[in-house]
Amino acid sequence: MKNIVKYLSMGLIGGVLFTGCETANLDLTENPNALTPSQADVDFYLNEVQVRFARLAESLGETGAEVTRIEWMGSRNYQNAYSPSGFDGNWEDAYQEVIKNARDMRALAEGNGLNHHVAIAQFIEAYTITLLVDYFGDVPYTEAMAGGDNFNPAPDSGADIYSAALALLDNAISNFNASALAEPDIDFYYDGDWDAWIKAANTLKLRLHLNLGNTAAFNSIISGGNFISASADDLQFQWGTNQVQPDTRHPNYAQNYTNQGGGDYSTIWLMNLMDTTDDPRIQYYYYRQTDGTPNALDVDGNFVEPNEETLDCSLQSTPPPQYVAGGFPFCSLDNGYWGRNHGNDAGIPPDGLLRTVGGVYPQAGMFDDSRFDAIALGSGGGGNGITPLLLASWVDFWRAELAMNSSPASGKAFIIAGATKSIAKVQTFGSKDPDADLSTAPTQADVDAFLADLDTRFDAASNEGKWNIMAEQFFTALKGNGHDAYNFYRRKGYPTNLEPNLEPNPGSFIRSFFYPANAANNNSSLNQKSGVTDQVFWDNNPASPSFPVAN
CATH class of the missing domain: 1.25.40.390 (Serine Threonine Protein Phosphatase 5, Tetratricopeptide repeat)
Incomplete structure (x- = not known):
């Protein structure tokens, strides 16, 4: 390349x-x-x-x-x-x-x-x-x-x-x-x-x-x-590190790695999923600028007091009812993972140098070795990341879907293969951050333990649970390009346990x-749609709002 x-x-x-x-x-x-x-x-x-x-x-x-x-x-x-x-x-x-x-x-x-x-x-x-x-x-x-x-x-x-x-x-x-x-x-x-x-x-x-x-x-x-069955043949675009004339850095890196801090928020759903399952990719996907989020436990297990200025929802005593009913984490996560829930449209507080930002994969930011330094222009890999377009790991999940259409249990080998390929690819990005302490990176034993737990959880799950696990792992492997997640969600409606919108009635899914x-x-030949419920030709599932299950 x-x-x-x-x-x-x-x-x-x-x-x-x-x-x-x-x-x-x-x-x-x-x-x-x-x-x-x-x-x-x-x-x-x-x-x-x-x-x-x-x-x-x-x-x-x-x-x-x-x-x-x-x-x-x-x-x-x-x-x-x-x-x-x-x-x-x-x-x-x-x-x-x-x-x-x-x-x-x-x-x-x-x-x-x-x-x-x-x-x-x-x-x-x-x-x-x-x-x-x-x-x-x-x-x-x-x-x-x-x-x-x-x-x-x-x-x-x-x-x-x-x-x-x-x-x-x-x-x-x-x-x-x-x-x-x-x-x-x-x-x-x-x-x-x-x-x-x-x-x-x-x-x-x-x-x-x-x-x-x-x-x-x-x-x-x-x-x-x-x-494409091996990661060596993945289709991806390699970005550079030049900042101006032209800016060749990964677009997400350019948006977030500034002297004023991050420009985007990380999603609480995926950070929580990865943190609570000991996913070995989390140190590569996310970089924490602080060791604790208001109204949650820091990395040492100490409670961090709510802070109205930097995270106003941390003072909210009762989560939205749909979050309570589903047991979804609201506003604050433990261990310094500072993000936002789906649909959080609150204003932007002075948290640019506190919020969790994208890490070394795929945008070549910083590897999370628990240094908790603030980001800055040029930090980490300088934006020399990739835009994934077609990956071998994704093909494994496509194959899992077809196998599971006949029998949910039959998709396990493809799910494990896809997760294995994804983890191995992601781990190669650690070296892009020249200041990373890679001695803190997950070991092969950590990877093996994660895959073994995935295997066990899949076997123990109901058929719906198996589909949910498959979808969770597929979406995790799609970090950097959610096109196939959007297609899959419309095709299958999984995972059914996705975090809901903060609005109890957000309207029909797009x-x-x-x-x-x-x-x-x-263009007089192109009539604007009246809403976002028009289904593309291959989307043969029931009309919204009955499908997908989660809003």
């Missing part, structure tokens, strides 16, 4: 050339101030497409993580949790910076025998258009690239877009298998390992077949063995998001 630093010399030039077009209404005409495609360099195009794709997947993956409690969602009402205008940038990135630039690049590459350039572009387009379907439902595709010939492209059905994506992936595999007259100057993902790209293409097909309920096609790929404001307001 090549370092993102190379983007400074080539990808940035591509960004200057191809990011100036107005796309509020999908008018994808050429910018008169930029070079035309016929004048552009095919590698500049490819660099820009690769980087913009990573940013798009990172952003939408964060949204999927928020609604499924992997990350914090700060809204007490699902209908208003995400404004349409908040997705305008994602929409522009998807259509202009990724799909259109990929198509323009392909037009140049196909005429010059650059089959591997073409294949990467086809893969990225397939991933991108199915991301759009999974988050928004039916979206423009067939007519979307007509530019000035069609200012109001009609949406295609999600089913048709999935079919087009599968065809793109088949074509990509053919092009990866073909020889090329010249290779891409930079392949940010696999550094020119075309066999690895083929595995990634087949793995993306696995995700699509899982959503489609096409078990036979899924199992056929598994039987062929040519998919089955798809509002269309971006610019697209809906300027």
Whole structure:
């Protein structure tokens, strides 16, 4: 995998050339101030497409993580949790910076025998258009690239877009298998390992077949063995450490590792799950800036007094009734894990240098060795983390789901395998923090004990409990990209023991998001949704609010 630093010399030039077009209404005409495609360099195009794709997947993956409690969602009402205008940038990135630039690049590459350039572009387009379907439902595709010939492209059905994506992936595999007259100057993902790209293409097909309920096609790929089954073949984007011009750091690192402290809150649900089960990944996922949270026990077992200024809910004597009924932790966790509950929309107190922030995985922040130092600009690994896109551990959980559809008990081996791969991958990130005391890191005995306890708890659980354990472990392994958690939750409705929203009646869970404001307001063929309960085509579960079980 090549370092993102190379983007400074080539990808940035591509960004200057191809990011100036107005796309509020999908008018994808050429910018008169930029070079035309016929004048552009095919590698500049490819660099820009690769980087913009990573940013798009990172952003939408964060949204999927928020609604499924992997990350914090700060809204007490699902209908208003995400404004349409908040997705305008994602929409522009998807259509202009990724799909259109990929198509323009392909037009140049196909005429010059650059089959591997073409294949990467086809893969990225397939991933991108199915991301759009999974988050928004039916979206423009067939007519979307007509530019000035069609200012109001009609949406295609999600089913048709999935079919087009599968065809793109088949074509990509053919092009990866073909020889090329010249290779891409930079392949940010696999550094020119075309066999690895083929595995990634087949793995993306696995995700699509899982959503489609096409078990036979899924199992056929598994039987062929040519998919991401080992972490060495994981599809991920490697970020850098440069702070400006351009900022190549992991986006979450840039948001949180500032001299003023963290910009986001960590989710109480996942921190509590990991802390109470002795999950060996917790020191990598989270960094604690203090050893105790108000109204909880510190790391030495001493009670920390409530503090109205830094954590006002610590003075609340009675948790919300839905938290009491379900036995969910409210407001404060022991051992210094300082975060927020799902739906906590309170103001921002002076806690930036107190709250728990993301750790060394996946954003290359600080490893939690109980030093409890405040974070600062450049702390830890400096943002040299990854955005995971398709991981071997995720495939194990996909396989667990299919096995459990027939018999919940039969998924255990896949769950253990997925957790094992996830832990091993995460543990390699400790060394990214040069100041970490890795003597405090979990030992192999700690890992073995966690996996043995997971095995025991799974065997002892009811069928619903088995599904809940599977979902908890899947969501934990998805740290860094919650897209598959959002898909899984809509497919299966597990875990049923997810922490509820702080609002007793938050409205129906988001089955798809509002269309971006610019697209809906300027495209007469795209009608804005009345709410967030429209189900994407593959979501065949009962309508909200009866499904999912947890709000």
